[in-house]
Amino acid sequence: MQVTEMRRWLARHDRIRDALPAAVLIVVAVAATAAGKSGWHAPRAAGVAWVALTCVPLVFRSRWPLPVAVLTLAVDLTGMALAPDRALAPAASLVALYTLATRSSRRTAWSVGVIAAVAIAGVYAATHDEPLLVGTSLLRLDFAIAATAIGDAVHSRRRHLARVEARAERAERTREEEARRRVTEERVRIARELHDVVAHHITLVNAQAGVAHHLMRTDPDRAYEALAHIKDNSRSALDELRATVGLLRQPDDAPDSRAPIPDLADLESLISRVRGGGLTVTVARTGVPRPLAPSTELTAYRIIQEALTNTHKHASAARTEVTLDYGATALRVTVTDDGPPHPAKGPGTGHGLIGMRERASSVGGTVTAGPRPEGGFRVVAELPLSPAPTAL
Numbered sequence: 001m002q003v004t005e006m007r008r009w010l011a012r013h014d015r016i017r018d019a020l021p022a023a024v025l026i027v028v029a030v031a032a033t034a035a036g037k038s039g040w041h042a043p044r045a046a047g048v049a050w051v052a053l054t055c056v057p058l059v060f061r062s063r064w065p066l067p068v069a070v071l072t073l074a075v076d077l078t079g080m081a082l083a084p085d086r087a088l089a090p091a092a093s094l095v096a097l098y099t100l101a102t103r104s105s106r107r108t109a110w111s112v113g114v115i116a117a118v119a120i121a122g123v124y125a126a127t128h129d130e131p132l133l134v135g136t137s138l139l140r141l142d143f144a145i146a147a148t149a150i151g152d153a154v155h156s157r158r159r160h161l162a163r164v165e166a167r168a169e170r171a172e173r174t175r176e177e178e179a180r181r182r183v184t185e186e187r188v189r190i191a192r193e194l195h196d197v198v199a200h201h202i203t204l205v206n207a208q209a210g211v212a213h214h215l216m217r218t219d220p221d222r223a224y225e226a227l228a229h230i231k232d233n234s235r236s237a238l239d240e241l242r243a244t245v246g247l248l249r250q251p252d253d254a255p256d257s258r259a260p261i262p263d264l265a266d267l268e269s270l271i272s273r274v275r276g277g278g279l280t281v282t283v284a285r286t287g288v289p290r291p292l293a294p295s296t297e298l299t300a301y302r303i304i305q306e307a308l309t310n311t312h313k314h315a316s317a318a319r320t321e322v323t324l325d326y327g328a329t330a331l332r333v334t335v336t337d338d339g340p341p342h343p344a345k346g347p348g349t350g351h352g353l354i355g356m357r358e359r360a361s362s363v364g365g366t367v368t369a370g371p372r373p374e375g376g377f378r379v380v381a382e383l384p385l386s387p388a389p390t391a392l
Contacts, residue, residue: 018062021095022055028091050079054092061099066108069096073116080123089140090120094147101151102158109155113148117141192302192355203312205230207277229276263297264324267304271322274308280319281308287326296383299359300324300333303367306352307335307379316340317376326385330365333381341375356381 029051054075057068076090097116101109121141124130130137212226262270271281292300304322311317317337325332353369356379360367365383372378 022058065100065103069100072096097147098151102155117144204277283322285324311337331383335379338376
């Protein structure tokens with residue numbers, strides 16, 4: 001923990017971080033000039049001062065790596081040429097070469113590194129009468145190459161880690177965006193289900209309550225029948241609400257284990273409830289009826305339910321026709337009422353038609369809706385047919 005905190009502190013103070021190698025080199029120079037064959041003695045001030053001079057540019061090695069490398073190398077080579085017997089190893093130049101390799105392009109780092117290695121080995125060989133690629137001269141050349149190679153390896157590793165971190169961040173952002181998208185889709189789906197269930201049943205209950213209130217004194221038997229329909233519709237509404245909300249409490253259930261969803265087989269029950277509200281509804285089927293995919297059946301059922309609900313709420317119609325046309329590639333659902341040419345719009349949010357279009361779009365279909373010239377309103381849904389899954 002302390003090492004991590006120290007690294008963070010040094011990252012915030014780059015001048016101090018850059019000066020640390022310089023301080024270490026000066027301490028090593030003091031020790032090296034104080035050691036002798038006969039024991040320890042006072043450090044050579046000239047040698048320590050020259051090392052300190054070569055280390056001064058290192059304070060800015062991160063900000064200007066190339067100028068620092070060139071300047072440090074020039075000072076070290078000058079010291080080696082002027083005082084070959086007292087000059088120490090060009091350690092400051094090695095640090096500068098390492099820094100240059102970690103902070104510049106590979107081409108620049110190796111160009112400067114090779115030139116510096118040859119220059120250091122050449123000056124040492126010339127001032128000590130040694131061959132260029134033998135003994136200590138070769139060792140100094142190797143040191144310069146090694147400093148550049150280590151810096152290049154560190155640079156490559158940092159770039160690799162940066163790419164890995166960037167990919168991880170992109171993957172995390174993608175996961176978060178996908179999670180938000182799924183949450184939004186699920187919220188819309190649940191809102192659509194609740195809208196269909198609540199709007200349909202409450203509309204029927206409201207219509208039947210109006211009938212019961214109107215007939216309570218003049219025709220108690222029919223009023224009693226309307227109240228019975230209210231009881232049945234309210235119970236159906238509670239059952240569907242319980243099933244819908246129950247999905248939220250069982251997020252890990254498999255799709256097949258969820259509460260039953262309505263399909264076209266339940267259409268007669270839906271129509272009978274609507275008829276109980278006083279609206280005459282006829283159903284016609286053309287083509288060859290056949291089982292469909294559950295998503296298509298649910299979509300068709302909900303569109304019919306919403307269309308009948310809108311007729312109850314807005315159309316002031318007495319009769320509605322529902323047609324299911326099974327074509328070769330699509331199921332065409334048509335709901336038509338005989339309301340007035342310009343029905344009075346009741347209060348509403350407009351989400352019903354939006355929900356129908358969203359449902360149809362989710363299975364690859366379309367919905368068109370609008371008033372008829374002769375009066376009334378028509379909803380037409382085109383839903384692509386896909387075979388229902390067969391039981392294994």
